[in-house]
Amino acid sequence: MKNIYPVIVGLGYVGLPIFLNLQENFKTIGFDINKERIISLKKREDYNKEFSRNQLKLKKKSMYTNKLKDIKKGNFYIVAVPTPIDKKNTPDLTLLKKSCKFLSKIIKKGDIIFFESTVYPTVTNEICIPILNTSGLQENNDFYVGYSPERINPGDKKKTLKSIPKIVAFKNNIIKQPVKRIYRHISKKIIFSKNIIEAETSKVIENIQRDLNIALINEIYKVCYISNINFRNVLNLAKSKWNFIPFEPGLVGGHCLPVDPYYFSYFAKTKGAKTNIILNGRKTNNSMTNFMVSKISKQINSIDNFYKKKILVMGLTYKKNVADTRNSLAIKILKILQKKFKNIEAYDPLIENKKYKSLKFVRRKMINKFDIYIVLIKHNIFKNIIKKIHRKKIIYPFL
Ligand SMILES: NC(=O)c1ccc[n+]([C@@H]2O[C@H](COP(=O)([O-])OP(=O)(O)OC[C@H]3O[C@@H](n4cnc5c(N)ncnc54)[C@H](O)[C@@H]3O)[C@@H](O)[C@H]2O)c1
Numbered sequence: 001m002k003n004i005y006p007v008i009v010g011l012g013y014v015g016l017p018i019f020l021n022l023q024e025n026f027k028t029i030g031f032d033i034n035k036e037r038i039i040s041l042k043k044r045e046d047y048n049k050e051f052s053r054n055q056l057k058l059k060k061k062s063m064y065t066n067k068l069k070d071i072k073k074g075n076f077y078i079v080a081v082p083t084p085i086d087k088k089n090t091p092d093l094t095l096l097k098k099s100c101k102f103l104s105k106i107i108k109k110g111d112i113i114f115f116e117s118t119v120y121p122t123v124t125n126e127i128c129i130p131i132l133n134t135s136g137l138q139e140n141n142d143f144y145v146g147y148s149p150e151r152i153n154p155g156d157k158k159k160t161l162k163s164i165p166k167i168v169a170f171k172n173n174i175i176k177q178p179v180k181r182i183y184r185h186i187s188k189k190i191i192f193s194k195n196i197i198e199a200e201t202s203k204v205i206e207n208i209q210r211d212l213n214i215a216l217i218n219e220i221y222k223v224c225y226i227s228n229i230n231f232r233n234v235l236n237l238a239k240s241k242w243n244f245i246p247f248e249p250g251l252v253g254g255h256c257l258p259v260d261p262y263y264f265s266y267f268a269k270t271k272g273a274k275t276n277i278i279l280n281g282r283k284t285n286n287s288m289t290n291f292m293v294s295k296i297s298k299q300i301n302s303i304d305n306f307y308k309k310k311i312l313v314m315g316l317t318y319k320k321n322v323a324d325t326r327n328s329l330a331i332k333i334l335k336i337l338q339k340k341f342k343n344i345e346a347y348d349p350l351i352e353n354k355k356y357k358s359l360k361f362v363r364r365k366m367i368n369k370f371d372i373y374i375v376l377i378k379h380n381i382f383k384n385i386i387k388k389i390h391r392k393k394i395i396y397p398f399l
Pocket residue numbers: 009010011012013014015031032033034037080081082083095096098099116117118119150151152153154255256
């Protein structure tokens with residue numbers, strides 16, 4: 001492949017940073033089916049609030065588009081579309097299949113297609129490649145497929161895309177050079193693998209391990225709370241042992257941790273295997289919603305004349321310093337609290353408030369007018385606000 005012409009399919013939390021890194025060195029096309037996303041990117045606005053106007057400047061004649069015809073000229077496609085679960089926690093591969101269908105209509109001899117969406121083991125080989133083969137071309141003969149699990153951590157200014165080691169898996173060494181030429185601009189450290197299924201599996205197990213570690217500490221936290229044992233003191237004591245891993249209890253949300261364990265469990269079930277530990281971890285982490293509602297309710301009820309107090313819940317995204325609200329337990333907690341108590345409003349400047357009108361968001365200038373502040377997610381931008389509030393008025397659910 002003499003001239004590489006990369007196309008990024010899906011410009012979300014994963015696809016956009018890849019596009020921005022590649023367009024520093026290649027004429028790159030960013031493709032997304034969401035017209036609104038393309039319009040705002042063309043105006044140099046990122047509604048995920050990960051990138052500034054300056055960072056979104058197009059370089060090397062690169063472009064954003066929602067038109068399939070514009071991506072025909074590409075020859076190195078990187079797919080980063082969502083892979084969520086449905087209401088029954090079953091993998092929903094609709095968008096991934098759709099992107100393969102799109103690509104099957106335009107790929108040419110010699111093209112390379114890399115998938116970065118998180119999937120369960122075997123999806124690339126058994127679902128994506130057969131759809132791409134409907135093009136009439138044959139994978140590993142006419143075109144080539146690879147898988148590169150994505151480890152980006154939105155909101156993290158230290159662990160940036162480039163500094164995170166990147167696994168790239170493909171079967172045929174014939175594409176090693178173009179793959180290297182592309183991926184060295186995405187990450188400083190590339191780990192090559194010849195096995196796509198192993199790369200797919202490694203991604204889901206990384207997130208399963210994290211989900212389970214948090215579930216374990218959440219369970220311990222709950223027991224300490226109902227037994228009147230000071231969890232923070234316990235954690236500090238335990239931390240003094242060299243091999244104790246000090247995980248923090250928390251509200252697990254987002255597009256990865258609450259999803260990927262179900263992908264692996266689904267796969268295990270198709271093979272007749274059970275994943276009891278993994279699924280119990282999910283249950284424990286989800287149970288934190290009701291646990292937190294009851295803990296916070298008790299704290300509110302213990303305040304004199306609580307029914308007259310004005311309450312502000314701060315931080316509603318799924319974790320601190322991101323605008324992402326997917327699977328946010330903080331939003332679930334707020335909704336339940338608003339049914340239980342009359343005067344509860346919300347504040348989170350990272351969220352597009354228009355999307356959540358019913359949650360009664362207040363503006364910045366109103367936030368000193370409340371009697372009780374519940375900080376569910378502690379964004380860094382809250383530091384100065386919190387300094388000005390009397391500490392007795394603040395409830396931190398995880399203290
Ligand atoms: N968000 C993360 O932190 C993260 C981290 C690691 C891996 N992942 C994985 O990466 C994948 C993408 O996640 P994300 O967070 O970037 O999602 P996202 O929702 O932020 O962005 C996905 C984008 O793809 C677009 N899209 C959907 N279907 C499309 C199609 N057929 N063709 C073109 N564009 C399409 C959507 O409009 C959206 O803009 C998922 O599989 C996810 O599990 C995400």
